[in-house]
Amino acid sequence: MSTTTAPGKPRTTGAPSAPHTTAARSHSPRRQAVGVLLGPFTLLLFAVFLIPVLYAVRLSFFSETHTGLGFGNAHTTFVGLRNYAAVLADPSFVRGVGTTLLYALVFIPLVLAGALALALLFDSGLVRARQLSQTVLFVPHAVPGIIATVIWLYLYTPGISPVLDLLSKADLTVNFLGLSMLIPSLVNIALWSGLGYTAVIFFAALRAIPRELVEAAEVDGAGPVRTALMIKVPLIRSTLSTVAVFTTIATLQLFTEPMLLSRATPLVGPRYTPNMYIFDAAFTRNNYGLASAASVLLLVVCCALSYVVTRGTTRSTQRVPDPRKARS
Amino acid sequence: MxxxxxxxxxxxxxxxPRPGRSPSRRGVLAAGLxxxxxxxxxxxxxxxxxxxxxxxxxxxxxxxxxxxxxxxxxxxxxxxxxxxxxxxxxxxxxxxxxxxxxxxxxxxxxxxxxxxxxxxxxxxxxxxxxxxxxxxxxxxxxxxxxxxxxxxxxxxxxxxxxxxxGPMLLAYRTDILDAHRIDVPTTWGEFHDAARRLRRRSGIHLTTFHPNAYNVLAGHAMQSGGRWFAVEGDSWVVDFLDEPTRRVADYWQKLIDEDLLLVAPGSSQEWMSALARGRVAAHIVGPWGLAALASSVPGTSGRWRVAPLPQWDTGKPVLGTDxxxxxxxxxxxxxxxxxxxxxxxxxxxxxxxxxxxxxxxxxxxxxxxxxxxxxxxxFKTDFYDGQDLYGLVTGQARLLRTGWTWGPRMQATATSLHNGLARLSYGTKITEALRTAQAETLPDMRSLGLKARQK
Missing domain, CATH: 3.40.190.10 (Periplasmic binding protein-like II)
Structure with missing residues (x-):
């Protein structure tokens, strides 16, 4: 997310100050201003993104290698696609991808639909004490993922969980850390922390819709539900798809929650998701080549996904005629 | 210790291993970083x-x-x-x-x-x-x-x-076995019978199967003559399901299927409490574990003794290392x-x-x-009723098998195996866990450039 917001910032904050800071010293103050304002961003982009990525790509091709049994003959050589082949042939990586996809399939529709519904409710004015309820919804997002998972682990663990205690008094036993409940338990944690945040973004987009459009719809006889679905939702479509991209990418990088769950139940192994696989390859298996190859694969998938969704979004927003213009 | x-x-x-740093869940760039x-x-x-x-x-x-x-x-x-x-x-x-x-x-x-x-x-x-x-x-x-x-x-x-x-040993509760007139088993056949009788007479499990103890399973495989990693010429041969290992896996599977063992992770609260309450009558472990057992369940002091691990063939006794x-x-x-x-x-x-x-x-x-x-x-052996443990282990150590080789990334192999064994209660078999662990071990070895093949 940081990459997409960062380039925007210098432009908006820098505009008023640009003329007088550079005019005195430069022939082309505009160009220099651009340099000064984009410099820090470019520097950081290279330092914390491009160079590490290139280093990872290099590591994935050049790897510590051995011959035969491997005792005492390690040397670094070009190994071509060997690490990629190993990652893709590793059943634990493939299973991790499958687990993540299943999780994404459950989580993404839930969080998007849930957040949209909440945002529409707020926007419709049906909810009283809107500010307060928004804050309450948003608060879980301020809780770091690790803390959130610890809280939920406490609620999931039989013997210490007050929720499970209550349920057992009603003769209900639910094993939140059982095999079939793992994904629902993970989705629950992610929804808890992500729903309010996403709803706030959608709500902000809804507030930006000109009121006269909504009023016009009401005048034309559309009820609140029809207005929401036919007028409001199409108007915030670009926000919807942007959030969808970020949610998808965050989902592909699922790490913190299952990492902590793996401490609580052996059913979550150390290679439960692709990101955990990378962590395990680098720090348990000491295989940086393998970790790099898996990282690059994940990065490629994330980039491709962002590209596809971004392209799709820009095209669809171009095709849809701006209703404001159409009206006026 | x-x-x-x-x-x-x-x-x-x-x-x-604790996660050293946790990446931002939303960090788009985390993969590269x-x-x-x-x-x-x-x-x-x-x-x-x-x-x-x-x-x-x-x-x-x-x-x-x-x-x-x-x-x-x-x-x-x-x-x-x-x-x-x-x-x-x-x-x-x-x-x-x-x-x-x-x-x-x-x-x-x-x-x-x-x-x-x-x-x-x-x-x-x-x-x-x-x-x-x-x-x-x-x-x-x-x-x-x-x-x-x-x-x-x-x-x-x-x-x-x-x-x-680390010759593997059988620590057992003398009072429980005596109370149910069960002799200390010397062969795995007798061990199975003893487990069956104890469970039927008292509901007590003879011992525990730890799904997180690859070392114990490996120790059993060692004893029966298994060979998970072999070196042939300049190449590794990986076979977690050779005939001896399969026999061991099937044996323990049968005991689990007959509900004769407590299936609980090593060092888990569940296991410790079963030991302390006398719901489990024996523990299979190497010499180092005897002191650990004594400090884990001090309340049962004096009621334990240590016997040699049962054998497949008492004529040719051999032991695995833990x-x-x-x-x-x-x-x-x-x-x-x-x-x-x-x-x-x-x-x-x-x-x-x-x-x-x-x-x-x-x-x-x-x-x-x-x-x-x-x-x-x-080491004071009050916990084991004053038994001469070092004398016993000296004799057992002579039976240790030589020539076992561990794998080049054993902890990763172990966690794979543990992950599979954790699903025992969901119907996964020990042999399936072994097969998966082998499949997940090979890519790692190959990416290190090692010559590795399956049997």
């Missing part, structure tokens, strides 16, 4: 002991074994001109292994490290452990038997000096000769083992015959 100190996988599962962090991690974890390159500096020594402090203090008191600088370390799975690897990569590893037998191939392949074959003094070579050297030798070369021996430690000299050490002198003293002299075990909380069984007598005076 706790299980964790010996790098018991059982404890590792509970206190495994991970590897950069990996690179940083290699240098960030530097040793505190300086002057690593000075051949005349003190010998540096990292260990997670309990009692190393008193051991080193003893050496320093008697060898003031040749000091050893000891730093405690967390056990292998709890971060110790990563620390050693990173230090070696950064060039500031200590001269000596303690490693668990299963981790030795990994360190040897990564070039952390030096090949010390030509440094081993003849006297040391003869004082440790073949049952010990097999743990420190890879492809005919010595990479680690064995400290102890969790032994080795001391390796690092490849970059400029003080290898002095380090070896210290290791020889440590592994063979009675004064060294006395100093190491002086806390009285360890039942480690030394590999050197010269140390057994001294060691036996340190």
């Amino acid at each position: 706790t299980g964790a100190a010996l790098g018991s996988p059982a404890d590792g599962a509970a206190f495994g 991970w590897t950069a962090l990996a690179g940083v991690g290699a240098t960030a974890c530097s040793s505190t002991s300086g002057a690593q390159s000075d051949p005349d500096g003190p010998v540096t020594f990292w260990s997670a074994l309990r009692g190393t402090d008193t051991l080193v203090a003893r050496w320093n008191a008697t060898h003031p001109d040749d000091p050893v600088d000891y730093s405690p370390m967390t056990s292998g799975l709890a971060g110790g292994n990563a620390k050693i690897s990173n230090a070696a990569r950064a060039g500031n590893a200590p001269d000596i490290v303690t490693v668990v037998d299963a981790d030795l191939p990994s360190f040897a392949i990564d070039g952390v452990c030096a090949d010390v074959t030509d440094l081993v003094p003849p006297r040391l070579r003869t004082q440790l038997g073949p049952q010990a050297w097999t743990n420190g030798t890879l492809d005919g070369r010595v990479y680690g000096i064995p400290l102890d021996l 969790g032994v430690s080795l001391h390796a000299i690092t490849a970059g050490s400029p003080r290898k000769e002095r380090a070896m002198r210290f290791l020889e003293w440590m592994s063979t002299t009675p004064e060294a083992i006395t100093a190491r075990l002086s806390s009285g909380r360890s039942s480690l069984f030394p590999a050197a015959v010269t140390q057994v007598e001294a060691a036996s005076h340190q």
